[in-house]
Amino acid sequence: AQKITQTQPGMFVQEKEAVTLDCTYDTSDQSYGLFWYKQPSSGEMIFLIYQGSYDEQNATEGRYSLNFQKARKSANLVISASQLGDSAMYFCAMREGRTDSWGKLQFGAGTQVVVTP
């Protein structure tokens, strides 16, 4: 069963606007972590932001913030003031807390973001 769902295959956003990328997850663990990665057209995977299941505050890193709604099992990424360099594929990933899963990431299918001038 799909553990990470990203329902937006692609989206356009105008430069300087904010964009929200959706991510929902499925786990029965109480302890887990959620990650967002950026993949530009050059192909490398760039870590953006992390949210732990026990973190009381939403994570922020510069222009990236995570809208974490635990009861709804969603961890949406918000990019503020979009820049042309934000054009990329964005992946949501989850690390579950069980011992046999510790360290393993499960990825969503990704959302392609295109920032237009």
Place this chain on the structure above:
Amino acid sequence: DADVTQTPRNRITKTGKRIMLECSQTKGHDRMYWYRQDPGLGLRLIYYSFDVKDINKGEISDGYSVSRQAQAKFSLSLESAIPNQTALYFCATSDFEGNQPQHFGDGTRLSIL
């Protein structure tokens, strides 16, 4: 120099050939992973290793094997390549702390004709 280095970066080969993809890291991490990326499917875990003596199958291990030669080296082999193994392959490493991200190599683009 990159912290996680994958070689080769690109490879084109024929069906039935044996292929090895290599990964080395200078981050000092015990944990290493191999993923493949296909369009529309995100990244899927092939194999992972939590230390030199520990090798585990991931979600899609059929047709692949791995070798952890040292803490810093983790190689992926396709014993007899087939066209549907054409994909972008990533090696990654991580620390044991749960809140630490995985660090990825730049990927190997593999095409099997």
